[in-house]
Amino acid sequence: MKIRFLGGAGTVTGSKTLVESNGVRILIDCGLFQGLKTLRELNWEPLPVLPETIDYVLLTHGHLDHCGWLPRLVSQGFRGKIFCTGPTRQITKLILLDSAKIQEEEAERANREHYSKHEVAEPLYNMEQAAAVSPFFRTVKPHEEIALDADITALFSKAGHIIGACSISLHLEGKTLVFSGDIGRDDDVLMFAPEKPVQADYVFLESTYGNRLHPHADVLLQLETFITNTIDKGGTVIIPGFAVERAQSLMFLLWQLKKQGRLPDVPFILDTPMGANVLEVFTQNTSWHKLTPEECSGMLQRFTITSAFEDTLATIADKQPKVILAASGMATGGRILSYLEYYIGIPETTVIITGYQAEATRGRKLLEGAREIKIYGRYFPVRAKILQIEGLSAHGDQNDLLNWLSALKVAPKKVFLVHGENQPADELRIRINERYGYPCTVPLMGSEVEL
Structure with missing residues (x-):
């Protein structure tokens, strides 16, 4: 089994993790890069694997940095299924159409006011391409096991953060891989506390606030x-x-x-x-x-x-x-x-x-x-x-992230810290090792590991 970190590694944007097992390719999230120009330019680059060879996309939630590259994926040949919860499906449709509209308007303005460095500014994708994603969605319910292949199943568990957000447990080759997505807070204003995993051979945990604690302010x-x-x-x-x-x-x-x-x-x-x-x-x-x-x-x-x-x-x-x-x-x-x-x-x-x-x-x-x-x-x-x-913040802080690991019955073989800038991820790595003794690593963008 191979895991490739195509995005959301060393950064909080562009989340994309590719799982390859026995000829099946599963992409966990398909997000847009934001912020640094060197990252934003990656949105225009093709994936290192052909989109038509990807069988499934599993969406943790509907924020742009987790779903915003789907129109590019579909326009470049993806014909598989996109699994997510009902609210995530609704949110993602809104997010993608809004993103496309903004890009079309900004490209039109750049061409009208001549401030683009390109001869003709173009949107990353348009409204038609955003709408073309909809037929590929398949809705799942939390805690219902979905068979992706004869020997591969997925289970969605509520993660707090935003409406519809879930962590995903992937069972394959006799192993359990848990992808946290974005973890919400234990005391959020609107959302319920995230559900904790109880079993995982490998954990892929976000680390956005890996080095920070939310203040107890009024x-x-x-x-x-x-x-x-x-x-x-x-x-x-x-x-x-x-x-x-x-x-x-x-x-x-x-x-x-x-x-x-x-x-x-x-x-x-x-x-x-x-x-x-x-x-x-x-x-x-x-x-x-x-x-x-x-x-x-x-x-x-x-x-x-x-x-x-x-x-x-x-x-x-x-x-x-x-x-x-x-x-x-x-x-x-x-x-x-x-x-x-x-x-x-x-x-x-x-x-x-x-x-x-x-x-x-x-x-x-x-x-x-x-x-x-x-x-x-x-x-x-x-x-x-x-x-x-x-x-x-809708993200859990360092204590929330540490607490999310507290229900694991057996120590995982490794925890991969993703969706965080390098310093927060590394500080969270140290804290996890101190509290639980779990082996942790912070993968580099584009790196690949075999499990």
């Missing part, structure tokens, strides 16, 4: 303070938010503050149409999260939902103080860029960063104190106040 108080201080100065609050889970968590918390009379009476705007669509997924899949349908409805009523780009421009032109929640969460694309173009240079503006920011993304640069950021080929001075709330 998130409601932080939000109240940051927003009230900004509005009192006549400024606008901008919150980049991932359309799946983070947007809903923030909406829930802001709704709670509004109900308690702790926020000023200003417009609250959700400018991520996909985020509103995701709320419908929440309503349709109540067993996956803590919200009731009534709470979902109540949250929506407190927000103005912006769909058309003309409404985005009207919101920007409106000078009154307001709170804007817009995608994307790492400011790599989407409506958030239009707001940053206008507001990032205004000292009264506050930008609140609430989630993990991958290396070299605009969100990461803002947190690191960048004095200017590049948007659509132009540089904008950063005069806004940049603040961070660390207690809202």
Whole structure:
């Protein structure tokens, strides 16, 4: 059996792990690379194996860094089956169509304003290619064993993180391989605690926050303070938010503050149409999260939902103080860029960063104190106040990741630490070895191991 780390190794993006066994090829996740240009350029490169030779894709969840390369895979010849849970299937369709739309719009803008280095800028994939992925989906239920081949089965277990997210146990050649996907928090605002594996010969564990602990801060108080201080100065609050889970968590918390009379009476705007669509997924899949349908409805009523780009421009032109929640969460694309173009240079503006920011993304640069950021080929001075709330991450921290391993009845032969930058992964490796004595390794991108 061979394992090839095609993405999500040494980085938190582009998750792709290829399993080859007795002529069967299984790809665990098929994510898009984000952040560093050297990584983003990999999105344009072909896989080291022909897509038509891949038999199955098993999706852990619907975030772009885990599903966003599927249109390329299909357009290059993949004709197998894509297995995932029902909510992941719904979320992935929304994510892919939104990603394609953004890419088409950015390519069109680059060609119109002539800031691309290419003679003709093209999207990585278009809306038609994103839609072409849908026929390959097959829905699975958690805890139901799926036969992929005569001697290969897969089992999905809830991982928290976002709605529909699962870890995957793969049984083949007499071995059990467990792929964590992204592990949620034990005390998340919306999602239930992740289910722990009890048996694994080999574990492939994410390490996004492998070297960090989430602070035990009063998130409601932080939000109240940051927003009230900004509005009192006549400024606008901008919150980049991932359309799946983070947007809903923030909406829930802001709704709670509004109900308690702790926020000023200003417009609250959700400018991520996909985020509103995701709320419908929440309503349709109540067993996956803590919200009731009534709470979902109540949250929506407190927000103005912006769909058309003309409404985005009207919101920007409106000078009154307001709170804007817009995608994307790492400011790599989407409506958030239009707001940053206008507001990032205004000292009264506050930008609140609430989630993990991958290396070299605009969100990461803002947190690191960048004095200017590049948007659509132009540089904008950063005069806004940049603040961070660390207690809202959808990823488990070091303790959550260590705790996730605690139910294993027998020590695994090896733990592979993936989906993390090198330093967090290595620190988690040390902690796992100290606590459990499990042998750990941090694989390199493109490396291959035999099991």
